[in-house]
Amino acid sequence: MERSLTLVALFAALIAALGLMPNLMLATGVPITAQSLGIMLCGTVLGAARGGLAALLFVALVALGLPLLAGGRGGVGVFASPTVGFVVGFPVAAFATGFVMEQLRGMSVGWAAGIASVLGGIIVLYAIGLTGFMMVLDRSFVEAFAILGWYLPGDAIKAVLAGLITAGLARTRPDSLLSRG
Template sequence: MERSIALIAIFAALIAALGLMPNLMLATGVPITAQSLGVMLCGTVLGAKRGGLSVLLFVGLVALGLPLLAGGRGGLGVFASPTVGFIVGFPIAAFTTGFVMEQMRRQSVGLAAGVSAAVGGILVLYLFGITGFMFVLDKGLGESLIVLGAYIPGDIIKVILAGFITAGLAKARPASLLSRT
């Protein structure tokens, strides 16, 4: 129990730390950050339940006002920004990533992590992100897809990184990969 709580907190901190990396804010109001990589890793390493809880903790801390999002953003105001869909979708994306990872136990860790990260960290996260973007900026689906589609190549790189990082962790410390137990 204590180990799970500690890992949930550590991975929430990892997402916050990835927000400290220099980000690029595009005119759309949606920054390019490494935080979605942290969301993917929460699912691939911790599994559905712990991964989702870790990201939920992170989002809760942001809501309380801690400036943990890229660019030092935090507080309730971020839930009225063009990124609201991504922020709300983070825990669901991590849960989905972990769930898919858990279902792919018979596959190699790297492949399972890559597929899981793509499903949760791109498909599910963009479903929420595009929806939030559309509502906040009063844009249509087509326009939102075009604008946010520019971010997908970077997210594909994050999916590949999540696969390699998770596979490396599994090789170095197999017991630390809770999504496979």
């Protein structure tokens, strides 16, 4: 249990650290960040339950006011911004990514992690993120997707990176890949 708590906290910190990387803020108000890569890695490495908890811990710290989101954002105001769906979707996406990863045990780690990252870290996250974006900005699905669809190529690259990183971790430290345990 102590190891699980440590890893949950470590991956919450990883998500925060990836938010420190320079990001690009587009006119839509949604930044291009590396934090969604952290969400994908939570699931592919820790599995559904621990990955979801790590992302939930991160969101709780943001809600408490810690400026952990890209651009130094934090606090309850984040939950009224166009990015609310993505922030709220982080734990669900990490859980979904981990769940898919756990179901694909018969597949090579790299491919399984890539597929899990696309399904959980992109499709699930966008479903929730687009919903929040549409609600806050009073946009239709088509309008919201036309704005946020530009982020998909970058997220696809992050899914490939999550697959490569997870496969590398499986080769060098196979016992640390809890999603396969």
